[in-house]
Amino acid sequence: MARMKFLCDEERCIECNACVTACKNEHEVPWGVNRRRVVTIDDGLPGEKTISVACMHCSDAPCQAVCPVDCFYTTEDGVVLHDKDLCIGCGYCFYACPFGAPQYPQDGAFGARGKMDKCTFCAGGPEEDHSEEEFKKYGRNRLAEGKLPLCAEMCSTKALLAGDADMVADIFRERVVRRADSDNPDLQRRHQGKPWGWDAAYKDG
Amino acid sequence: MRWVCLLLLIVPVLSGCYEGSDVTLHEAHKYKGKDDRHVGDPGYRREQLKLRFETVQSDR
Secondary structure, three states: OOEEEEEEEEOOOOOOHHHHHHHHHHHOOOOOOOOOOOEEOOOOOOOEEEEEEOOOOOOOOOHEEEEEEEEOEEEOOOOOEEOOOOOOOHHHHHOOOOOOOEOOOOOOOOOEEEEEOOOOOOOOOOOOOOOHHHHHHHHHOOOHHHHOOHHHHOOOOEEEEEEEEHHHHHHHHHHHHHHHOOOOHHHHHOOOOOOOOOOOOOOOH | HHHHHHHHHHHHHHOOOOOOOOOOOOOOOOOOOOOOOOOOOOOHHHHHHHHHHHHHHHOO
């Protein structure tokens, strides 16, 4: 079984926000909801890092574990999706997710919280593929068209990779080896770990 | 006649107190929404995605 994953290489991300724009445009995401965000750590300090963050489609997803109405499911591609018809907008998944992926649109004059919205890995939802209802609720279904998420496809520096975990890991591994061979001790020190955000969110290793 | 009237009074009152004993039990952590069926063959789609990855995600 394929296991679709995102990987953001902080050494390559130039904080251009093109992934954010591409996502909003492709899925016509409502105002106030960001399925993807670019986050800068230690902004302005030496060694600052920028990463593009969205749902990481965890192998052992905490959002799925805490949902009181069990509206989450994992597709055969390993993409974590949810059924908006079941979602009650309780916000448990928001508190459980360490990446801040679940978002809630605000409806009406009093800003009532709507159904949860999050990155779908451009895989739509449980509605019929390419239907108007699917687009309206979940956005475009690019995976069914044989395409990968647009945010990663249009990343100019290829910092953001999306696809089968084995293939993504191969590319990243080659990069790490290349950097480890470099003479820069800072680069060597930073690239001893595993790809960021791939394991169960609250487990070690 | 008096018993019939009493019966007609008691039956609706008691039926209002009735509570169904059938309980819907849901298995926890089991997805209860609609099935997500993709159009086309999953194997073919996987190959397409692989090809797409090699085309657009290759390292520079």
